[in-house]
Amino acid sequence: GAGVSQSPSNKVTEKGKDVELRCDPISGHTALYWYRQSLGQGLEFLIYFQGNSAPDKSGLPSDRFSAERTGGSVSTLTIQRTQQEDSAVYLCASSFRGAGELFFGEGSRLTVL
Amino acid sequence: AQKITQTQPGMFVQEKEAVTLDCTYDTSDQSYGLFWYKQPSSGEMIFLIYQGSYDEQNATEGRYSLNFQKARKSANLVISASQLGDSAMYFCAMREARTGNQFYFGTGTSLTVIP
Numbered sequence: 001g002a003g004v005s006q007s008p009s010n011k012v013t014e015k016g017k018d019v020e021l022r023c024d025p026i027s028g029h030t031a032l033y034w035y036r037q038s039l040g041q042g043l044e045f046l047i048y049f050q051g052n053s054a055p056d057k058s059g060l061p062s063d064r065f066s067a068e069r070t071g072g073s074v075s076t077l078t079i080q081r082t083q084q085e086d087s088a089v090y091l092c093a094s095s096f097r098g099a100g101e102l103f104f105g106e107g108s109r110l111t112v113l
Numbered sequence: 114a115q116k117i118t119q120t121q122p123g124m125f126v127q128e129k130e131a132v133t134l135d136c137t138y139d140t141s142d143q144s145y146g147l148f149w150y151k152q153p154s155s156g157e158m159i160f161l162i163y164q165g166s167y168d169e170q171n172a173t174e175g176r177y178s179l180n181f182q183k184a185r186k187s188a189n190l191v192i193s194a195s196q197l198g199d200s201a202m203y204f205c206a207m208r209e210a211r212t213g214n215q216f217y218f219g220t221g222t223s224l225t226v227i228p
Binding site: 100106107 | 148150156157160163204206212216217218219220221
């Protein structure tokens with residue numbers, strides 16, 4: 001696609017449920033990043049992929065969070081047993097081989113009731 | 114230590130005036146890149162301008178310029194002739210080659226342009 005695509009754009013879930021957020025990066029971009037942005041706050045780094053491997057998982061807040069990337073393209077961020085503090089916008093970004101600027105998707109807004 | 118520091122949580126500027134948004138960074142790497150992004154209320158992240166650590170000239174893109182002072186480790190964004198549409202959050206970011214191209218973001222500055 002022309003840009004970074006994220007789905008769903010909005011997700012409302014009940015506390016304790018699992019959610020999956022998807023990111024489809026720009027074709028040919030080997031680097032993929034996940035960030036979390038709470039209301040009115042900055043970007044919190046979650047995880048970074050180069051190809052299918054994740055050199056840096058240091059930002060994942062807890063073991064309830066996991067991410068994978070297959071085929072060097074689509075990535076899925078999974079949050080298990082969601083908590084209210086997981087409510088945020090989850091932003092995905094990609095770049096070409098980790099160089100140049102990041103291109104961001106429009107984000108997935110997660111609300112945990 | 115914070116990799117990127119933006120000390121101005123909020124700024125106001127009169128329409129048509131220039132404004133400087135501050136950004137300092139912390140790295141021991143010789144090779145790094147500095148970026149500014151704009152995030153309007155719609156939430157999208159818009160890339161504005163890039164400065165490489167080896168670039169000797171300050172980057173410019175239209176009304177945006179980056180005041181790069183390497184010795185002081187600062188990379189301030191200057192917006193000239195402010196417009197109402199410039200009202201947004203602005204984030205400074207750094208990519209370090211040494212850390213595998215990790216991107217670090219500051220906490221942002223909220224800019225409001227007053228008519």
